[in-house]
């Protein structure tokens with residue numbers, strides 16, 4: 001099974017002692033969204049990251065972080081997580097054969113993600129507090145107990161995540177005009193930017209896209225310019241009030257001529273439904289924030305016509321069925337005979 005380390009190892013500065021772990025991560029489809037693109041007057045693509053082995057882009061950086069932890073002789077990994085990092089860390093620790101400890105904000109993790117961490121065999125600890133508190137504790141555990149921390153404070157995470165930008169350029173033959181991406185801890189937007197810069201420098205892309213970062217209104221420190229002590233949003237993957245990579249992300253967005261913007265929870269859930277019902281793409285709520293943002297820009301006539309936009313669908317919709325079910329129409333139940341069914345088709 002070939003993954004990110006095989007495909008892009010030369011860009012990732014592996015050594016001959018780096019174990020080539022792989023669950024087949026990366027090489028995700030870049031799907032042309034013709035229905036929505038046509039409506040918005042742009043050329044729209046979705047980078048379908050929910051198709052990674054644990055259902056989110058986190059796998060791209062996790063494979064490198066865990067491989068490097070093994071190379072350095074670490075005996076266990078630890079992370080704090082809103083859900084997807086823990087699922088990914090647990091899976092790669094499993095294939096690497098080392099223990100994984102995950103700290104989650106109690107009661108605030110989507111059910112599918114919790115199930116993943118548990119079935120992959122992680123030791124799951126629920127912290128009464130939000131993600132930011134859990135991360136402080138994970139850092140303490142790393143420092144005091146010598147565990148490898150695999151949150152995006154780990155530089156290998158962001159380096160591995162650059163591979164998504166490389167794949168987009170390799171698929172399109174160049175970088176797009178805009179990259180639209182959800183922002184939580186602000187690591188992924190930073191990684192994409194660094195990936196595009198690396199490709200532009202090596203002559204494999206002619207430009208660097210405008211980096212457009214979208215947050216949920218109730219958890220939008222990058223938009224407000226200050227920490228949010230009690231972040232709240234249905235998009236649990238980006239329910240973060242104190243982004244670890246805020247400074248780097250601000251730099252990346254400014255240098256690229258991009259922007260941060262906030263979208264409301266109802267806009268996010270509506271965008272999630274539109275994405276699934278118009279394009280056949282099921283993404284978790286956080287991943288729908290970019291489409292919600294593009295729709296809002298279009299309503300205000302602030303979306304330039306004809307540009308090529310890639311939106312990053314960061315996580316799979318199946319991880320959080322509860323969020324999706326709130327918006328779907330009721331199911332019709334019938335007796336098991338033809339006349340009952342006929343009645344449904346007639347009405």
Ligand SMILES: *Cc1c(COP(=O)(O)O)cnc(C)c1O
Pocket residue numbers: 056057058084085152182183184185186187188189237238284286287314315316
């Ligand atoms: C982690 C995550 C994000 C946020 O990425 P950051 O690097 O923290 O900004 C967005 N969407 C999903 C589905 C995620 O798992």
